[in-house]
Amino acid sequence: MNATFVGMPPFPSAARDALADSQLRGNLAKATGTIRAKRAAVVAEVDDWEELRLAGAALKDRALLDLDSKLVQLEESLTAAGAVVHWARDAEEACRIVASVARDHGVDEVVKVKSMATQEIGLNEHLEAEGIAAWETDLAELIVQLGEDLPSHILVPAIHRNRAEIREIFLRRMAEVGRPAPADLTDEPVELANAARLHLREKFLRAKVAVSGANFAVADSGTLVVVESEGNGRMCLTLPEVLVSVVGIEKVVPTWQDLDVFLQLLPRSSTGERMNPYTSTWSGVTPGDGPQEVHVVLLDNGRTRALADEVGRQALRCIRCSACLNVCPVYERTGGHAYGSVYPGPIGAILNPLLRGVGTDEQVDSLPYASSLCGACFEACPVRIDIPSVLVDLRAQVVDAHRPSAKPEAVAMKAAAWSFGSGARLGVVERLSGVVGGATGRVGRRRLPGGRAALSRVPFGAAWTRSRDLPVPPRESFRAWWKRTDGGRS
Amino acid sequence: MSAREEVLARVRAALAGAPTPPAVPPVRSGRPLEELLDRFAERVADYRAVVVRCAEDEVEERIALALDGARTVVPADLPWEVPGAVPDEGFTALELDDLEAVVTAAAVGIAETGTVVLDHGAGQGRRALSLVPDLHVLVVRADQVVAGVPEAVARLDPARPQTWISGPSATSDIELNRVEGVHGPRRLVVVLVGSEVVGRGSTLGGVGTVGGSSASH
Ligand code: SF4
Numbered sequence: 001m002n003a004t005f006v007g008m009p010p011f012p013s014a015a016r017d018a019l020a021d022s023q024l025r026g027n028l029a030k031a032t033g034t035i036r037a038k039r040a041a042v043v044a045e046v047d048d049w050e051e052l053r054l055a056g057a058a059l060k061d062r063a064l065l066d067l068d069s070k071l072v073q074l075e076e077s078l079t080a081a082g083a084v085v086h087w088a089r090d091a092e093e094a095c096r097i098v099a100s101v102a103r104d105h106g107v108d109e110v111v112k113v114k115s116m117a118t119q120e121i122g123l124n125e126h127l128e129a130e131g132i133a134a135w136e137t138d139l140a141e142l143i144v145q146l147g148e149d150l151p152s153h154i155l156v157p158a159i160h161r162n163r164a165e166i167r168e169i170f171l172r173r174m175a176e177v178g179r180p181a182p183a184d185l186t187d188e189p190v191e192l193a194n195a196a197r198l199h200l201r202e203k204f205l206r207a208k209v210a211v212s213g214a215n216f217a218v219a220d221s222g223t224l225v226v227v228e229s230e231g232n233g234r235m236c237l238t239l240p241e242v243l244v245s246v247v248g249i250e251k252v253v254p255t256w257q258d259l260d261v262f263l264q265l266l267p268r269s270s271t272g273e274r275m276n277p278y279t280s281t282w283s284g285v286t287p288g289d290g291p292q293e294v295h296v297v298l299l300d301n302g303r304t305r306a307l308a309d310e311v312g313r314q315a316l317r318c319i320r321c322s323a324c325l326n327v328c329p330v331y332e333r334t335g336g337h338a339y340g341s342v343y344p345g346p347i348g349a350i351l352n353p354l355l356r357g358v359g360t361d362e363q364v365d366s367l368p369y370a371s372s373l374c375g376a377c378f379e380a381c382p383v384r385i386d387i388p389s390v391l392v393d394l395r396a397q398v399v400d401a402h403r404p405s406a407k408p409e410a411v412a413m414k415a416a417a418w419s420f421g422s423g424a425r426l427g428v429v430e431r432l433s434g435v436v437g438g439a440t441g442r443v444g445r446r447r448l449p450g451g452r453a454a455l456s457r458v459p460f461g462a463a464w465t466r467s468r469d470l471p472v473p474p475r476e477s478f479r480a481w482w483k484r485t486d487g488g489r490s
Numbered sequence: 491m492s493a494r495e496e497v498l499a500r501v502r503a504a505l506a507g508a509p510t511p512p513a514v515p516p517v518r519s520g521r522p523l524e525e526l527l528d529r530f531a532e533r534v535a536d537y538r539a540v541v542v543r544c545a546e547d548e549v550e551e552r553i554a555l556a557l558d559g560a561r562t563v564v565p566a567d568l569p570w571e572v573p574g575a576v577p578d579e580g581f582t583a584l585e586l587d588d589l590e591a592v593v594t595a596a597a598v599g600i601a602e603t604g605t606v607v608l609d610h611g612a613g614q615g616r617r618a619l620s621l622v623p624d625l626h627v628l629v630v631r632a633d634q635v636v637a638g639v640p641e642a643v644a645r646l647d648p649a650r651p652q653t654w655i656s657g658p659s660a661t662s663d664i665e666l667n668r669v670e671g672v673h674g675p676r677r678l679v680v681v682l683v684g685s686e687v688v689g690r691g692s693t694l695g696g697v698g699t700v701g702g703s704s705a706s707h
Contacts, residue, residue: 137673138663239621249497260517290651
């Protein structure tokens, strides 16, 4: 498995299925609504939030635009602190490194703390093929893993499951892989969480090797940081003898002090808390405390491809908070699975094509169209990634990649059909999007002969409109006008 | 070419012609926070942790009350007497799992976020100690409480492993219902030692490192 789930249908058809699933839509609407409200409340408490966002974006840019020397510095400080540093060009290489560490210690299982990088490289599948079981220890990931399912949200990966389904999964599957769920398990969340606690504690206490990712890697001190809620991260980072952390090269931040900015931005943007329950930091090996053998795998797997994209490289600033998912009208209705990738939502719509390149995979190429360009993601993003601009640029790249064999109109129109093919979707797109005049500044205005404003690029048809100017749409769409005026009667 | 050389070469190629890194705009340089300890206590309690405030000579009594007879482990260098507690002698994880409670000191408290940071130095024990038992009694001195995250980061040494704790372990993974306690200690008691006077008048800018932190990026 690479960055997208194998065999996933392109976004429009996957979205059609997801839209028809009312359970999923109900859960998602509740989840995204709840987190949105919590986030808004704690962000409002911070009167210099905008300054923090600007600082966060600049700090990440400083690391990214100087990435070669920052990586070398990180390697030096990690090594000085007793860690073993490995480099991986791609998913395959990273998986092989982790597997060989596990094999060196003769283990047939590892415990894992939720990490998008290890999911991206398909580590669990790789280890399984080598006869090593990888136990996910985050409650949601456990639900997903036991349910033989795919995660649907960065932060709450099992948001598509309700409590009755979770109970059923625990009762059916826990016994097969370890300590069974209590026979009288009800669907009370407290009881379900307790069943997971007992089931996983057995694994934590005996595990010899743990695998993690990292939220941040500090170049000047060689410190890795894991931000979490449940304590499963602490278990994995503390109890086993050996720890392997798979870290994307974009996770670097320049200095220890820079964490002050990110540890303010991330929890408030992510779970809508002033601070998440647990944050662990470690720099290599501490004698007598925690794992005495520490490995760090620095992973490229497409990140340098993204870095080479002048418009798109800002996506590497992403701190995976998932705020953009929770404000996205498209995501709220389709859920994460429709994106066919471990990176769903607005960030997934740009990150997957940037990491993998366009023009080779229909699923990836459809993602830049999975948006209405409303701009809510940009507003919410703690590191100010201008997702709409990157989407527009990627659409142009998708169209270019399909030339001359495919007519650009065909590609663009197919994607447009997804949004225009249903009244409800069109409503969402119009109300919130760049199809209405308010946000079109972002997509480039020109003047038609005679001075009429024109759009040189519209959503869903970048290349098509490159050679055909369209009049700028009115500031209010017909549908919005109809609703507001009750069909012109008021 | 080794993977290291190749990744670095790709990075350099990707950055050919890239703009120079931007300057980092300043972040806040100080905001008064008068009731530092009150704020800290209130924010810790917001996470549904139990907060106990007391004077220096009441600490041991308060610890004993919080423990309520639980089988307790303590770091060997804990500065307070905990009758009946066993000092850590390098117990295995399984052995720790048999104990019900742990008492530790702290390194830093953060008022704005209600966070306690352990750097696992004096009186705090190794990381496993404050993780496996189900009740964690954490003793924070008034002079360890700072206003915000920047002050905490400035006080802490990255070479030491750290655990930042904001309330008991929690999850919202099941239909977004918050459930306290999954893997970390399910009960957290924070004993805050020292009078209000100690913290009064501190400001977010008062520590001296704030503001300067961003200028040096
Ligand atoms: S793109 Fe921004 S808002 Fe979205 S997950 Fe990344 S950091 Fe968060």
